Amino acid sequence: MSSVMPTPGQTIGPFFHYALPFEFDRELVAREQPDAVRLHGYVLDGDGHGIQDAMIEIRQADASGHVPEVPGSLRRDGASFTGWGRSSTDPTGHYWFSTLEPGQTDPDSAPFIAVTVFARGLLNRLFTRIYLPDDEASLSIDPFLSGLDEQERQAMTAIREPDGHLRFDIRLQGPDQSVFLTYPRHAG
Amino acid sequence: MDGQPLISKEIEDIHSSATPGETQPRLDFPPYRSSLLRHPTKDLRHVDPEGAELFAPVFGQSDVDVLEADLTIQAGGEPIGERITVRGRLIDGDGRPVRGQLIEVWQANSAGRYIHKRDQHPAPIDPNFTGVGRCLTDDDGNYLFTTIKPGPYPWRNHHNAWRPAHIHFSLFGTDFTQRMITQMYFPGDPLFALDPIYQSITDPAARDRLIAGYDHDESRHEWSMGYRWDIVLTGSHRTPMETEEDA
Ligand SMILES: [Fe+3]
Numbered sequence: 001m002s003s004v005m006p007t008p009g010q011t012i013g014p015f016f017h018y019a020l021p022f023e024f025d026r027e028l029v030a031r032e033q034p035d036a037v038r039l040h041g042y043v044l045d046g047d048g049h050g051i052q053d054a055m056i057e058i059r060q061a062d063a064s065g066h067v068p069e070v071p072g073s074l075r076r077d078g079a080s081f082t083g084w085g086r087s088s089t090d091p092t093g094h095y096w097f098s099t100l101e102p103g104q105t106d107p108d109s110a111p112f113i114a115v116t117v118f119a120r121g122l123l124n125r126l127f128t129r130i131y132l133p134d135d136e137a138s139l140s141i142d143p144f145l146s147g148l149d150e151q152e153r154q155a156m157t158a159i160r161e162p163d164g165h166l167r168f169d170i171r172l173q174g175p176d177q178s179v180f181l182t183y184p185r186h187a188g
Numbered sequence: 189m190d191g192q193p194l195i196s197k198e199i200e201d202i203h204s205s206a207t208p209g210e211t212q213p214r215l216d217f218p219p220y221r222s223s224l225l226r227h228p229t230k231d232l233r234h235v236d237p238e239g240a241e242l243f244a245p246v247f248g249q250s251d252v253d254v255l256e257a258d259l260t261i262q263a264g265g266e267p268i269g270e271r272i273t274v275r276g277r278l279i280d281g282d283g284r285p286v287r288g289q290l291i292e293v294w295q296a297n298s299a300g301r302y303i304h305k306r307d308q309h310p311a312p313i314d315p316n317f318t319g320v321g322r323c324l325t326d327d328d329g330n331y332l333f334t335t336i337k338p339g340p341y342p343w344r345n346h347h348n349a350w351r352p353a354h355i356h357f358s359l360f361g362t363d364f365t366q367r368m369i370t371q372m373y374f375p376g377d378p379l380f381a382l383d384p385i386y387q388s389i390t391d392p393a394a395r396d397r398l399i400a401g402y403d404h405d406e407s408r409h410e411w412s413m414g415y416r417w418d419i420v421l422t423g424s425h426r427t428p429m430e431t432e433e434d435a
Pocket of ligand 1: 013015296351354356
């Protein structure tokens with residue numbers, strides 16, 4: 001199969017807020033749902049300042065590890081879990097989601113939430129992953145995590161807060177920069 | 189504030205030392221001043237996609253009203269400006285159509301003003317134009333928006349900086365790894381050479397891919413001007429389910 005040159009990306013710019021956010025965009029499940037978890041954090045620049053015009057999207061499996069392929073993310077019906085959500089950051093750079101903790105999709109890999117990052121000043125999207133902090137057994141056997149050093153592993157793992165929330169900060173630049181990913185088909 | 193000659197010189201220096209074939213924008217592109225503290229300084233890490241990365245989100249007729257593809261009918265009256273259609277095809281890196289997938293667009297009005305509380309450009313707001321649209325691609329990957337040609341607008345990257353007219357496009361493929369956001373430009377814009385966002389793509393052929401073509405066959409008699417812009421995502425990592433005959 002022949003490969004075609006992909007269209008280049010461009011920055012999301014500063015003026016997406018009236019176009020891309022929508023009602024319940026960040027609530028993959030209702031906040032009242034008993035197994036809902038709050039996933040939140042800050043998107044930070046190279047000076048450690050919050051980025052007020054960033055947008056985060058997540059894609060994930062449900063609690064059983066199944067990746068849903070069902071519509072209904074833009075107009076949520078309150079019942080279906082679509083496994084996709086979008087959160088723009090507030091003036092302090094903070095984002096949040098109400099979601100489920102994904103289960104293991106593959107028995108040899110640790111569960112994670114896939115992430116894309118967009119921002120004014122960022123000329124193309126970035127990808128990262130959020131691993132869950134508690135399941136030491138699956139984290140220790142995961143082939144990808146095993147190839148990272150300790151700082152990188154920490155940068156890709158959410159922190160469990162005392163109230164049970166998951167905290168995950170995204171640092172675009174600097175010594176403690178997040179680990180951003182590129183996939184085989186992104187080459188060329 | 190820096191002037192255009194300095195920005196243009198910086199762009200020229202980067203381009204003259206670039207090797208051909210860099211088809212995506214540089215994340216580290218100092219002439220775009222906002223990128224200085226917002227680009228990663230460590231290399232991207234290579235990884236094979238797994239789990240949810242192999243599945244794009246799914247959108248359906250319940251998510252998008254067909255009227256959302258016409259940006260000229262969202263208010264009580266006709267927006268001011270040059271009525272246009274933008275038509276094209278969304279394909280993946282192997283040339284396969286991306287079917288039934290969500291495309292979102294947003295843009296300034298014909299005077300170069302966004303309906304955004306932080307847009308301070310003293311150009312008029314058009315009460316009949318929000319500049320927001322959505323559609324799903326059809327079974328062959330085609331999309332069509334009816335809108336108004338956006339105006340160029342000033343920004344504060346440097347003194348007397350103006351963005352070439354553009355429409356922002358948000359795109360999904362069949363894998364989550366194909367997610368992208370970009371901007372579509374109009375042919376012959378005199379601001380191309382001066383714009384650090386457009387020029388952040390160092391390969392001229394790749395840069396050209398962001399410019400729609402004027403297509404007279406798409407223009408409608410006594411009604412609208414037609415533009416055509418095809419979009420190619422990166423390749424899918426999933427084994428295609430359909431045979432070549434179906435695709
Ligand atoms: Fe813009």
